[in-house]
Amino acid sequence: MSAHECTKCGACCVAPDIAALDKPLGLVCPHLGPDALCRAYEQRPKVCRDYAADELCDRIAAPTLEERVQKYLAHFGLEAEAAEVKASGLTSRAALFARLKR
Numbered sequence: 001m002s003a004h005e006c007t008k009c010g011a012c013c014v015a016p017d018i019a020a021l022d023k024p025l026g027l028v029c030p031h032l033g034p035d036a037l038c039r040a041y042e043q044r045p046k047v048c049r050d051y052a053a054d055e056l057c058d059r060i061a062a063p064t065l066e067e068r069v070q071k072y073l074a075h076f077g078l079e080a081e082a083a084e085v086k087a088s089g090l091t092s093r094a095a096l097f098a099r100l101k102r
Contacts, residue, residue, distance in 0.1 A: 014032065
């Protein structure tokens with residue numbers, strides 16, 4: 001497997017949920033800057049530090065962050081779940097899980 005260079009596209013900071021940051025699926029990480037770079041890079045959690053670019057980064061390449069995120073979610077079949085999260089208006093994983101437990 002060849003090494004992949006990070007394209008600094010920002011999709012990994014939007015599409016997946018990140019428990020260590022209480023960030024739900026499909027929502028923008030509060031640390032993601034307008035330049036698609038992490039504003040808390042030096043203090044980012046281990047899960048973010050351990051993330052390594054791979055072939056998925058190449059597969060989701062697109063002109064806009066929104067398009068890259070949609071391709072990422074589609075790759076994992078998470079479009080509907082992400083749409084539900086967005087429609088809920090909740091911005092934390094904890095709040096989402098609390099609502100689901102009711």
